[in-house]
Amino acid sequence: MFDNLKEKLGSFRKDAEEAAEENVEEVDEDELEEADVEELEAESESAAGEDDATTPDAPDTTGEPVDEPEGDLEAETAAPDETTAGAEPETDEPEPASTSAATETADAAETAGAASTDDPSAAEPEPEAESEPDSEPETETESEADEEESSGLDLKGIIKRGSEADEQTDETEDEPAADVEPADGAESELEAETAAGAETASAETADAVEADALEDEEEDADAEADADEESSSTGFGTKARSLVKGKFVIEEEDLEAPLHELEMALLSSDVEMGVTDEILDNLRDELIGETRSFTTSTGDVIEEALRDAIYDVISVGQFDFDERIAAAEKPVTIVFTGVNGVGKTTSIAKLSRYFEERGYSTVMANGDTYRAGANEQIEQHAEALGTKLITHEQGGDPAAVLYDGVEYAEANDIDVVLGDTAGRLHTNEGLMDQLEKIDRVVGPDMTLFVDEAVAGQDAVNRAREFNEAAEIDGAILTKADADSNGGAAISIAHVTGKPILFLGVGQGYDDLEPFDPEEMVDRLLEDDE
Ligand SMILES: Nc1nc2c(ncn2[C@@H]2O[C@H](COP(=O)(O)OP(=O)(O)OP(=O)(O)O)[C@@H](O)[C@H]2O)c(=O)[nH]1
Known part of the structure; x- marks a missing residue:
């Protein structure tokens, strides 16, 4: 029954799928992983060097430098994005009187603001952040700001490559920390910084602040261990890979040939002209122009569109015959x-x-x-x-x-x-x-x-x-x-x-x-x- 038509619909599916396949921008999972690791290793190296120099001083510094970088950085983070929720609660806390804690908080917030939005404007604060540390005497602030910015940028880059920023921002929490594996008290800072790549900077920063405020090596070690655990359980790369496999957009010209073929096939199968047009219009509406991220296959997308297009025309006026008879x-x-x-x-x-x-x-x-x-x-x-x-x-x-x-x-x-x-x-x-x-x-x-x-x-x-x-x-x-x-x-x-x-x-x-x-x-x- 209807074998010719089935065959013709099958060949449209094949052609349209091929057209869609050509437009797939795949996110290479291995590439993503490698790039992720390399970037974060580079960050961790520079961070480790700077942190080695600065962290010992961190607890000793007074509050003087805190206000300036904090205020500046907050202003910056607030500007590109309003997602500075992570920073605000922290600045309210009086405990982190130490420079490192305070700057971390602000920095983490900054990177959170930058990385979590994944929009072009998020890149804007970078130059500002660079210039600020220059005006500040605090090497910590500089190094952290630099690191964090670069961390935020790198993450953004990865997020962009992975596409679908919305999904990823929920997922990108700790991966960098896992890759970096900080070896000293700077860990918590690094984690806070890298964690800022996601919107969960507040939790991370809270950890960092806590660790510093305690000024206790053992506590720091615990914090590191905790952070390590977190990072290994919810790694950025892992989440991104599990969510993002690719995306595609079908343009009108991609489908032109398959749709023309389908039109001929339907007409030669005695499908009425108006019905043929309706099916083609439905397919165009369904398939063309939309950017799709997918975790299944282009074939499924085409099949679904074809299914809907045909269902729409054959289900017109459908009613339940048995019910109508029973009720009459x-x-x-x-x-x-x-x-x-x-x-x-x-x-x-x-x-x-x-x-x-x-x-x-x-x-x-x-x-x-x-x-x-x-x-x-x-x-x-x-x-x-x-x-x-x-x-x-x-x-x-x-x-x-x-x-x-x-x-x-x-x-x-x-x-x-x-x-x-x-x-x-x-x-x-x-x-x-x-x-x-x-x-x-x-x-x-x-x-x-x-x-x-x-x-x-x-x-x-x-x-x-x-x-x-x-x-x-x-x-x-x-x-x-x-x-x-x-x-x-x-x-x-x-x-x-x-x-x-x-x-x-x-x-x-x-x-x-x-x-x-x-x-x-x-x-x-x-x-x-
Ligand atoms: N293969 C097949 N043959 C059918 C089907 N329905 C009817 N036929 C055959 O079609 C022929 C015509 O069927 P009829 O029921 O006599 O057609 P009709 O419309 O009543 O014809 P008139 O009485 O001349 O108006 C018969 O040989 C039926 O057996 C069907 O669903 N499949």
Whole structure:
């Protein structure tokens, strides 16, 4: 069923996937890891040298230098970004009277501000920070500021390469600390600095301040150990790698060729022109222009878009047939329209079986009083199924036959009346008059249009015209088992605004499938391997 269409959709998927693949900017995980390690090692080296020189003094220094760098750095960090929450609470604390603690706090906050935003403006404070330490006598402040800035910059660089800054800022906490493995009291500072690459600078800085304030080597060692633990458990690189695998943007020109191919394929599969356009528009809307980061594959993205595009057109007007029947007042009268030979009578017989299996009793009424042999044909089905049949002589009034059918149902407590009609061309005025009269006399609860899937575009056109002449409630598409194109199945709901309710999938009475748009899409997109 629908094999040609499946194949064509499959080849669009392949082409579109290839086009998307060409646009994938992969984040090489190994590269990311190496770069990460190198940069942080470089930082740790320079930091270690400077820290060796400065940290011993840190506890001894008074508060003088604290105010200046603090205030300046805070001002800077506040400027590029408002994410200085980490700095603020710390500056409120009076304990870290030591220079290192205070400057660390400010520095960490600064780097937090810079690195956490990952926007171009975050780079601005760098030159300022460089100039500040120059004006300050404190070597600590300078070195820290420098280190931290460079640390912030490096992290930013990595974050940019990894893309999706939003996700990463939540994740980038401690990795640098893990790579650096500081060996002395500077560790806590370094950790605070590098940790500032994420938004969690406040927690880190708090650790640093605490360590310094205690001025206790053992405490420092503990702090280091704690920091080491943290860094090894939530490393920046690890998080980035787990989140970011790549990204891609599909531009219009990338999809041009595959979409053109698809358009040709759909039209040659008898998908109606307007429906084809709708599918292509849906695909464009879904696929073009958006930057996507993904953790699965381009194939999944394409498949999802194709699935949605097709589902949108085939699910138009869908309703639950069984529910509607259950809710309707009995007897429910269903009239079947459509042209000759498409399987109307067979579908009536199949539905009789369908209803009986669900506990409803049925009566058939042969409104096809036009064609010779019509009574005999439907009689065979009625006999085979054990269903009551109402007929009139050939040439009688179809509306009168259906009326009798309803009367019989009411008198005998029958649930469903299934009324056949003459299969004349939809352009035949007599037929349309007939349907109008049936409408007036019987007032059917449902009018179902029956056509064969194999008729393709013709079936679609007839559905449109029948619906315009005598409004239908839904369609039955027969001979789907023999149709490889699927164009009618894809198009009828969109063209008429009324759903396909059943597919005829063979000549047997049980060869009737309720039409489920989701199943239909699954069927069209399933892999046959
Ligand atoms: N393969 C297949 N054949 C079907 C299906 N439905 C009906 N047919 C066959 O199509 C032929 C025509 O079916 P009918 O039920 O006689 O068609 P009709 O629309 O009632 O035709 P008229 O009575 O001439 O208006 C028969 O041979 C059916 O067995 C189906 O879903 N699949």
